[in-house]
Amino acid sequence: MTACAQLRLIFVDDEPLVLEGLRRTLHSMRSEWNMQFANSGAEALQMMAQAPFDVLVTDMRMPGMDGSELLQRVKTLYPQTIRIVLSGQSSRESLLRSIAPSHQFMPKPCTVEELKRRITRAFALRDLLENPAIKEAISGLVSIPSLPAIYDEAMQELRSAEPSVTKLATIISHDAAMTAKILQVANSALLGARCHISNATQAVTLIGLDMIRALVLSAHIFSQFNGPQIEELNITRLWKHSLATACCSRRIAESEREKKGILDDCFTAGLLHDIGKLILIGSLPKKYASVIARATKENVPLLEAEHDAFHCTHAEVGGYLIGIWGLPHTIVEAVAWHHSPLFAPEKRFSPVTAVHVSDAFLSTSDFRHLTQEVKVDQKHLEEIGLADREPVWQKSCQDTVESLRARESEV
Numbered sequence: 001m002t003a004c005a006q007l008r009l010i011f012v013d014d015e016p017l018v019l020e021g022l023r024r025t026l027h028s029m030r031s032e033w034n035m036q037f038a039n040s041g042a043e044a045l046q047m048m049a050q051a052p053f054d055v056l057v058t059d060m061r062m063p064g065m066d067g068s069e070l071l072q073r074v075k076t077l078y079p080q081t082i083r084i085v086l087s088g089q090s091s092r093e094s095l096l097r098s099i100a101p102s103h104q105f106m107p108k109p110c111t112v113e114e115l116k117r118r119i120t121r122a123f124a125l126r127d128l129l130e131n132p133a134i135k136e137a138i139s140g141l142v143s144i145p146s147l148p149a150i151y152d153e154a155m156q157e158l159r160s161a162e163p164s165v166t167k168l169a170t171i172i173s174h175d176a177a178m179t180a181k182i183l184q185v186a187n188s189a190l191l192g193a194r195c196h197i198s199n200a201t202q203a204v205t206l207i208g209l210d211m212i213r214a215l216v217l218s219a220h221i222f223s224q225f226n227g228p229q230i231e232e233l234n235i236t237r238l239w240k241h242s243l244a245t246a247c248c249s250r251r252i253a254e255s256e257r258e259k260k261g262i263l264d265d266c267f268t269a270g271l272l273h274d275i276g277k278l279i280l281i282g283s284l285p286k287k288y289a290s291v292i293a294r295a296t297k298e299n300v301p302l303l304e305a306e307h308d309a310f311h312c313t314h315a316e317v318g319g320y321l322i323g324i325w326g327l328p329h330t331i332v333e334a335v336a337w338h339h340s341p342l343f344a345p346e347k348r349f350s351p352v353t354a355v356h357v358s359d360a361f362l363s364t365s366d367f368r369h370l371t372q373e374v375k376v377d378q379k380h381l382e383e384i385g386l387a388d389r390e391p392v393w394q395k396s397c398q399d400t401v402e403s404l405r406a407r408e409s410e411v
Helices: 016-025 041-050 067-077 092-098 112-122 132-139 148-159 165-173 176-186 200-207 209-217 235-255 260-272 275-283 285-297 302-310 314-324 329-337 351-362 378-383 387-410
Strands: 007-012 033-038 055-058 082-087 104-107
Touching: 007 041, 016 033, 033 041, 041 055, 041 067, 055 067, 055 112, 067 082, 067 092, 082 112, 104 112, 112 314, 132 314, 148 165, 148 176, 148 209, 165 176, 165 200, 165 209, 176 200, 176 260, 176 275, 176 314, 200 209, 235 260, 235 275, 235 351, 235 387, 260 329, 260 351, 275 285, 275 314, 285 302, 302 314, 314 329, 329 351, 351 378, 351 387, 378 387
Parallel strands: 007 033, 007 055, 055 082, 082 104
Antiparallel strands: none
16 A cells, blocks of 8 residues: 555444444545445445455444444455444443454544544554565454463463452563453453553453453453474563563663653563564464574574565564554554664654663573574664663663573572
């Protein structure tokens, strides 16, 4: 899609007045969006069969084919289409039925500004993915597989007689896949979040244990790796690296005396920064193993090997998925640009900087994922006027690594 191309959107609702209201309130977007309107799921599928659409926005409660069935069919037939629920229902049943086949959830009525914001952000990284097959695979994902031990621990806590919010949040906050999914649900407008939710404790508290249990057991929002371990991928090492990056990123933000919200964003962005690797490992394990093998054995930069194989990198894959899932843009940008911070929109200290520096430092430590060293982008530090802070940040990372080593030795 070129920079000047229009997004194609289709809105589906059985109430003519609702469709007319959407047509009227979104009139100002006609130069950017090509909008079509359907009064049933069947009509929407007929229109989608004639020409592709970038976004589907549908009501849930409709006669005949309801929103849940429409979403499931679109997920199967047109997985590259972003699927958004716009519904007056905010019940547990509605969320359970829509969580798997949809990407985002919005209440009805919603403001045109909120709708524009969510759709615009969902497509902010669209052009980074040049491989249609990868884009299609990502858009069709329901969950990202977790480390089996962490998954089992979460399931055990949820099935206990008296599960603890604090304990469950701690378990989830140690796993990138579960954190990404729980933040997708927590940032759903259907739950009434008034600000962006960027840490697992906030998310678990907002959603509630009963709803999380239902989402996990009925909608299967969490999953675990169940295939053979492939040596080149080394899931356990990747998990340790992601958690260490999260801890280092937060320590760097603390050294800059940032507010708690930024500290939370830095931790979560660090935890999720390599989630694109998890997606590629889960979706294309053998092909991605060959990419990592090439990078390590032939000393080819990982990003180059990824781009040669997929026409995109793990950073872009991860940023795209959590972007269409509606996670906070500060976290999305940090995941997408942690290897190329000069291209990030923010030109001041942000989670992008914290994650980039942490990832570079850890690439030469016990908590690296691969053997390749990552260099700090000095031009980025100069651009944001903080080049002199690098020694302080390196010390913060070193202290964090020593603390993590001590914790491991105690286990």
